[in-house]
Amino acid sequence: xxxxxxxxxxxxxxxxxxxxxxxxxxxxxLQPVLYLLLFGPLLKPLVTKFGAxxxxxxxxxxxxxxxxxxxAFFAGFSxxxxxxxxxxxxxxxxxxxxTALLVGRLARDVLQLFVQALILVLLGWALxxxxxxxxxxxxxxxxxxxxxxxxxxxxxxxxxTKSEDVMAPIINMVMMPVLLLSGxxxxxxxxxxxxxxxxxxxxxxxxxxxxxxxxxxxFGGPEIWWxxxxxxxxxxxxxxxxxxxxxxxx
Numbered sequence: 001x002x003x004x005x006x007x008x009x010x011x012x013x014x015x016x017x018x019x020x021x022x023x024x025x026x027x028x029x030l031q032p033v034l035y036l037l038l039f040g041p042l043l044k045p046l047v048t049k050f051g052a053x054x055x056x057x058x059x060x061x062x063x064x065x066x067x068x069x070x071x072a073f074f075a076g077f078s079x080x081x082x083x084x085x086x087x088x089x090x091x092x093x094x095x096x097x098x099t100a101l102l103v104g105r106l107a108r109d110v111l112q113l114f115v116q117a118l119i120l121v122l123l124g125w126a127l128x129x130x131x132x133x134x135x136x137x138x139x140x141x142x143x144x145x146x147x148x149x150x151x152x153x154x155x156x157x158x159x160x161t162k163s164e165d166v167m168a169p170i171i172n173m174v175m176m177p178v179l180l181l182s183g184x185x186x187x188x189x190x191x192x193x194x195x196x197x198x199x200x201x202x203x204x205x206x207x208x209x210x211x212x213x214x215x216x217x218x219f220g221g222p223e224i225w226w227x228x229x230x231x232x233x234x235x236x237x238x239x240x241x242x243x244x245x246x247x248x249x250x
Contacts, residue, residue, distance in 0.1 A: 008104070018108060064120060065204065079105070109148065114140070181195075206227045
């Protein structure tokens with residue numbers, strides 16, 4: 001109960017900060033919505049080549065994962081500001097669990113991601129997406145797990161670098177191969193064989209495939225297990241890294 005209370009205190013403080021300045025929430029949602037509105041129609045003539053029947057049923061799952069990855073990766077920037085103002089050091093001198101300091105922040109990030117994912121899915125349905133309800137629920141849950149992993153890694157990176165000027169190029173360097181090799185915008189199967197083999201080593205590609213399989217109500221394939229497994233592993237490793245960073249910070 002003490003751990004839950006400590007997480008709740010950190011979560012409420014972080015939520016109040018977001019409500020005072022919702023710019024990051026709006027910016028994080030704006031990019032996938034623009035992709036959906038401006039890039040989605042371009043896929044309609046090509047969707048049959050991907051083995052799909054509906055452009056938005058194919059595209060929305062990729063945008064969900066993109067929202068979970070890229071939106072959560074910016075969580076560390078606010079943490080750098082808190083460190084600079086002495087908030088992190090003030091929290092560390094309390095008897096609060098270091099894991100609670102991280103989990104409380106992750107709860108804020110996951111809640112924010114859930115609201116954004118819900119808006120994106122509803123917009124996809126409005127544009128003609130055909131997906132089963134249980135598939136959408138599965139896809140959103142998997143997105144939240146991946147988003148929690150990326151937010152934890154971003155917090156750890158923020159405390160490790162303590163500089164927006166250092167953190168920004170690192171995130172950009174990571175985002176580019178993730179965007180190109182995860183099949184978020186286009187399936188990797190339409191690329192050359194060597195590029196497909198390279199993408200096999202990209203965990204987020206398996207997550208995207210799992211979410212797409214869920215939206216297609218195909219829960220019998222190996223993509224579901226591979227994507228779910230990678231999401232859980234990434235989340236566990238990121239939370240461990242984030243907790244370790246909070247403990248070492250001084």
